[in-house]
Amino acid sequence: MEKTDIPPLLIVGCGTWSPWFENWDAFVAKVSGGELEEHGLKAPAASVIPGTERRRAPLPVKLAIEASTQACAAASMDPAQLPSVFVSGLGDTQLTDYMCRTLASENKALSPTRFHNSVHNAAAGYWTISVGCMRSSNSLAGYGVSMPMALLEAAVQANNEQSPMLITFYDAPVAPVLQPLLHNRHAFALALVVTPTSALDAAEDSKALGTLRLSSGAGTSSWPKLGLPAPLKECYETNPAARSLLLAELLIHKNKDNPVTVPLSNGTHMALEIS
């Protein structure tokens, strides 16, 4: 049993946000030869978060929520009905920095809001609270393999429960003290809504952006190189969430019968095909 196939999933909605594009259409336009300039916004609107909460929501939370909102809208699916998997490879290092600085000082009193915002599942928490979703929500960390790990988790769960799922990849710039270790300088988020083929009827099938086929197998792999403009290339290589740019590329260009492999662990890889 050296290869395990996961039943195919339809990708029915995408959302994204980065310093260079604020949504999926802008991403597609820019990556197909448009200019790659920064739009200058420090954070996305994430307007689904209620006003008072939104003011105090940290950047990683806003990134995740913005991409998730877009993906659900594109899929024409009610966010409250979707189980979800959120993944951040690096966590909220700005909040870690705040807490460690405060605790290293004389006055160790922490802000209670910032403390409960520092849990790794803050994005999942804010999301489910903002959209009123009581379904299962997961929050993972997979360091360099965060992207395939979250994809695996969501795909397995979607099939297991025969349910559409939201998958959201997000990572924010690393705080200065930790940057020599964790590198990432960019904000990036991408979200997908996927559904098992059996959970959609034929009319809705045609709205799918692509069919995702995943398998896991023995032997590790290296990351494929993407033909991206320089700042996005650096993002892809240093922002664990931005490894999902590979999915975006495959979604636009498709790689039917020509699977691409990515590392899943030291002894396994994941093969990806989008048709």
Add this chain to the structure above:
Amino acid sequence: MDIRVITYESTSAAGINVSELRRAIDTRQSGLRRNDLPGSSIDTWIGKVPGLEEIELGHWQSRNNALADLAYRQGELEATVEALKTQVGSHRVGVVMGSSTSSIDRTEQAYTELDDGSLAEKYRQAQVHNPDGPALFVAERAGITGPAVTINTACSSSAKAFATAARWLTTGIVDVVLAGGVDTLCLSVLHGFHSLQLVSSNPCKPLDRNRDGINLGEAAGYALLIDADSNPELADQFRNVSPGASVSLRGYGESSDAHHMSHPHPEGAGARSAMLGALATAKLDPGEIGYVNLHGTSSRANDLIEGKQVAALFPSARASSTKAWMGHTLGAAGITEAIICIDALHRDLAPGTLNLDELDDGLELNTSPENTEIPLKYALTNSFGFGGNNCSLLFEKHLR
């Protein structure tokens, strides 16, 4: 679902391993102590594991990894992992760890020794200052090369680890999963919970009318899992703990409160949904559950809200919170209390609610401070985390 629990170990203030944990439960001996964590003057009680400072892990050094390492060395765990790796290949073994602190203890320490605003040499540990630290360390420590991930959903983390493990196993991603959790005491956690006014300056009293807050603790634990439905020979070959019976994960339920980051849903809707979800996936009626281990943190809010839901769903089951033995071990609470349930099934012994004097007036729970010897077949455990993240696990004992 028949996810066989081949072997398991637990390290907490109640005991360095399951054998010691049993002794603490039988003798009703709490492992809590007055807070003596260096650098912290908060007036509270904690569940501290002695000796972690002496464990040396080179570039993996952190209190969290030290505790993960200590637990991994207990009982038959390491030997069984080695035997299974030889049998199926190390790439067919997966790791799913739950943790909320992840090694922030090390990052805290690093910030007290900044060298001109930068991390000093010995703290330049990318794989430690990282939310995936626990799975990264355990995979390396155990020589496991299959998929490895850290789940961080606050206090439900290492309960959810079982659900993820079950899905990987039934899908055939791997043949074995080392599921577990680890969290350690650190200033972030003590001062963080203190800032939310959730911490008690007394030994905690879950479910008690006079409870006034939680005690924090640290723990690590592991459960080695095989899908007995798709891999019956492997599951039988490595049968576990007692010759007369085996215990399996039979069902799980996961839900969200959609209410508030640090306060549970006032009617316990998410908690109820998770418990019903576990019953549904297990295809069991509530009346069949013999023992329920509550999340029961000793906070004013959680215990009343959860307690009412448990009493309503499981009026005849023995119920208890066991957090007075080792404190609330956060991301490791799921694995710690899953192991207590699994062991309860093996021993036909439902632990009582240690430190309970008078049950909260609002509760009609079938609980008492004393342990109860009672034949048990099914047990359920709850773990609820910040952000309103809920997970319930249902375990079944099979007699041979």
